[in-house]
Amino acid sequence: MSRSSRRYHRLRGESYSSEINARRNYTSTQQEYFGSETANYFSFDREEARGSTHYQFGSYMNQGGNGVRGFQTFQTVYREEERRESIEEKRINGYEDRDIVSPPRLRYSSCHNTWNPRREMGYEFNKSVPLTFPVQTRCCEPKNVEKQLVQKPLIPLCNHRHVGHPSLGIHHLRLPNRYLAILEQVVKGCEQHANNLKDGWSTNLYSLTKQDIALYEIPHLYEMVRPIMSYMKAVVTQLYGMKSLKVDRNQPHVLKYSGSHRGVELHHDKSDITMNLMLSHSNAYSGGGTYFRDANENVRLEFGEFLIHLGSAVHAGTNIDGGTRYLMVVFADEKH
Ligand SMILES: O=C(O)CCC(=O)C(=O)O
Numbered sequence: 243m244s245r246s247s248r249r250y251h252r253l254r255g256e257s258y259s260s261e262i263n264a265r266r267n268y269t270s271t272q273q274e275y276f277g278s279e280t281a282n283y284f285s286f287d288r289e290e291a292r293g294s295t296h297y298q299f300g301s302y303m304n305q306g307g308n309g310v311r312g313f314q315t316f317q318t319v320y321r322e323e324e325r326r327e328s329i330e331e332k333r334i335n336g337y338e339d340r341d342i343v344s345p346p347r348l349r350y351s352s353c354h355n356t357w358n359p360r361r362e363m364g365y366e367f368n369k370s371v372p373l374t375f376p377v378q379t380r381c382c383e384p385k386n387v388e389k390q391l392v393q394k395p396l397i398p399l400c401n402h403r404h405v406g407h408p409s410l411g412i413h414h415l416r417l418p419n420r421y422l423a424i425l426e427q428v429v430k431g432c433e434q435h436a437n438n439l440k441d442g443w444s445t446n447l448y449s450l451t452k453q454d455i456a457l458y459e460i461p462h463l464y465e466m467v468r469p470i471m472s473y474m475k476a477v478v479t480q481l482y483g484m485k486s487l488k489v490d491r492n493q494p495h496v497l498k499y500s501g502s503h504r505g506v507e508l509h510h511d512k513s514d515i516t517m518n519l520m521l522s523h524s525n526a527y528s529g530g531g532t533y534f535r536d537a538n539e540n541v542r543l544e545f546g547e548f549l550i551h552l553g554s555a556v557h558a559g560t561n562i563d564g565g566t567r568y569l570m571v572v573f574a575d576e577k578h
């Protein structure tokens with residue numbers, strides 16, 4: 243094993259944890275541990291080290307290269323992995339743990355002070371909750387690491403996936419179950435409200451969507467969706483690395499597609515970020531969906547699922563063929 247290949251050693255992310263699991267049952271001799279397979283397994287290049295959570299224990303192994311040292315080092319890593327898992331459990335149970343750092347923020351703010359989330363959307367998000375330890379790296383040492391460590395705890399993401407290439411910044415997620423009952427109330431409340439309006443759903447809020455109601459018109463609904471708004475905003479700020487968001491008084495608003503108003507043509511929104519939450523069950527209408535031109539994908543959300551995308555992403559509301567489709571839409575801007 244060359245000196246340089248010993249220098250950096252990886253311990254991070256999902257792919258790694260399965261390797262660690264495999265190692266739990268690993269009962270090798272110390273010679274095996276230092277075998278060439280292991281050397282490759284642990285080594286990775288400087289570029290990959292940049293911004294990754296990893297442990298530098300190359301120095302241990304360099305100290306005379308004696309097997310006992312190496313083995314102890316592995317034990318340390320193993321214990322760290324256990325600690326990581328127990329933190330993950332705590333977070334899922336709703337504990338706050340201020341040691342947990344958002345990887346994208348740490349990664350980018352430490353490496354590129356001028357990082358612009360809209361320009362560089364291509365970073366990877368773990369499918370489940372991304373968790374890391376704050377570990378300073380030799381090659382990219384954050385100057386104000388103390389400041390960065392005190393951050394908001396991460397919001398657990400439900401069923402997160404990218405629509406199209408991650409660089410498009412289009413996210414498909416689901417609301418946690420605790421919010422779902424509210425959504426049915428929103429549809430009912432809007433219908434009741436529209437029945438009392440002269441023009442029904444045609445409030446002329448937005449020219450394209452035609453049938454929409456701003457929830458501030460229905461104060462009890464506005465209050466009801468407040469926690470959902472907070473949740474979605476927190477997800478947005480986390481995903482795009484933004485400080486906070488501001489919305490105008492038409493947010494959130496509810497759209498209704500029915501009868502001759504079946505969809506909206508290709509367009510982009512005037513917002514920085516758009517959130518689009520499905521209020522209908524998918525068997526309540528046929529056809530429909532949100533079509534993203536650059537991903538060439540029509541996303542047919544299930545009840546309680548939502549899309550987050552840049553306002554600049556070109557998209558359309560695909561025509562429904564029958565039934566009624568309700569959405570709650572939020573146009574938001576980044577607050578600097
Ligand atoms: O109907 C949809 O899925 C998209 C709605 C939309 O694009 C909008 O309200 O701006």
Ligand SMILES: [Fe+2]
Nearest residue numbers: 509510511557
């Ligand atoms: Fe839109």
